[in-house]
Amino acid sequence: MNCRRITRRLSSWQDGELDAARSREVERHLRDCPACRGRWAGLRELQQQLLLEPPPADDPFLAARVMARLRPRPLRGGRLLRAAAWAAVFAAVSVGGFLLQAALAGNGAPAPAASYSSVLLEPQEFGLLAVHDDFLDLFNGGGREAR
Amino acid sequence: MSMDDAARSDDDIVVSVLEGRTRDYEVLIRRYSRRITLFVARMIGDNDEARSIAQDVFLKIYENLPYYRRENNFSAFIFKVARNMALNYIKRRRRTVLFSRLLGRDLDRAPFRQDPPRLLELERGEREGELNRQLRRLSEEQRLALVLKVYLEFSYRQIREVTGWSVPKIETLISRAKSRLKKNLRLQENGGKAVNPAREQ
Ligand SMILES: [Zn+2]
Numbered sequence: 001m002n003c004r005r006i007t008r009r010l011s012s013w014q015d016g017e018l019d020a021a022r023s024r025e026v027e028r029h030l031r032d033c034p035a036c037r038g039r040w041a042g043l044r045e046l047q048q049q050l051l052l053e054p055p056p057a058d059d060p061f062l063a064a065r066v067m068a069r070l071r072p073r074p075l076r077g078g079r080l081l082r083a084a085a086w087a088a089v090f091a092a093v094s095v096g097g098f099l100l101q102a103a104l105a106g107n108g109a110p111a112p113a114a115s116y117s118s119v120l121l122e123p124q125e126f127g128l129l130a131v132h133d134d135f136l137d138l139f140n141g142g143g144r145e146a147r
Numbered sequence: 148m149s150m151d152d153a154a155r156s157d158d159d160i161v162v163s164v165l166e167g168r169t170r171d172y173e174v175l176i177r178r179y180s181r182r183i184t185l186f187v188a189r190m191i192g193d194n195d196e197a198r199s200i201a202q203d204v205f206l207k208i209y210e211n212l213p214y215y216r217r218e219n220n221f222s223a224f225i226f227k228v229a230r231n232m233a234l235n236y237i238k239r240r241r242r243t244v245l246f247s248r249l250l251g252r253d254l255d256r257a258p259f260r261q262d263p264p265r266l267l268e269l270e271r272g273e274r275e276g277e278l279n280r281q282l283r284r285l286s287e288e289q290r291l292a293l294v295l296k297v298y299l300e301f302s303y304r305q306i307r308e309v310t311g312w313s314v315p316k317i318e319t320l321i322s323r324a325k326s327r328l329k330k331n332l333r334l335q336e337n338g339g340k341a342v343n344p345a346r347e348q
Contacts, residue, residue, distance in 0.1 A: 011322035056194035063176040066205045
């Protein structure tokens with residue numbers, strides 16, 4: 001039996017991740033091999049040391065602090081309402097832009113393209129898109145500030 | 148927390164919160180806060196800072212609850228968020244240290260107000276064990292895998308759900324992390340004492 005192979009498996013064995021057959025192989029080898037027994041003793045000692053490190057003290061007010069800072073979520077249908085509000089803002093700005101352009105350029109003004117883009121370029125002002133961006137950041141490991 | 152709350156699944160509670168019963172979110176916080184704080188503490192090597200990051204984790208989770216796809220794996224979801232926030236904190240801390248070095252400050256001697264992490268490290272010197280310092284010297288991947296295994300008692304499969312890594316990769320990371328720690332903590336190796344490790348900085 002190969003000590004190198006066993007050494008590679010000792011950690012998984014310790015973590016309870018080896019199947020029964022491989023576990024038996026390790027156990028049998030350890031009985032006969034003082035060198036691997038030494039390695040195994042080292043792993044056990046390490047585990048004990050790691051668990052000796054004191055955990056953070058319990059924080060009994062954590063839940064209360066978080067709860068105090070939550071913004072209540074709108075009741076069911078809230079997302080629909082927000083979408084409607086978003087559409088209304090969008091329409092208002094578009095129409096506003098159109099009227100403004102029409103007023104400035106007199107008759108025959110082109111479509112209000114500038115107004116659309118000015119809305120789309122600043123998504124952070126609108127809750128829906130902002131939350132979504134944050135979320136993507138999160139899973140890209142993005143660096144946006146946490147709070 | 149009532150008995151009823153303890154019996155409810157994470158996903159049931161998420162649905163309830165999303166339906167507007169915000170108070171129910173507290174059940175999830177109480178269910179996970181100790182583990183999330185411990186996880187962050189071991190990842191960043193700082194018990195005190197871990198509490199405030201844990202708080203941010205729960206705020207972030209709440210904000211993004213509508214995007215959680217319910218598949219009975221809220222635990223993986225919340226640990227993913229905690230992992231990202233811990234790694235972001237480490238990145239910020241490293242940037243601050245680099246920035247301070249660029250300014251030519253001698254951090255080991257002169258206190259430098261804009262560098263709280265490094266100062267904390269100095270203050271901690273006494274009370275913080277050698278172990279935390281050694282944990283922080285592992286690669287981020289090794290530390291993540293080891294912390295989930297040793298302190299959260301995750302199986303390799305559960306670690307895969309949080310990290311997206313294959314089980315063989317997780318196996319290797321954990322095994323190497325242990326070897327490295329064993330060596331650096333001068334624990335028994337081959338039946339004897341390992342030689343005094345060279346300090347790597
Ligand atoms: Zn052997």
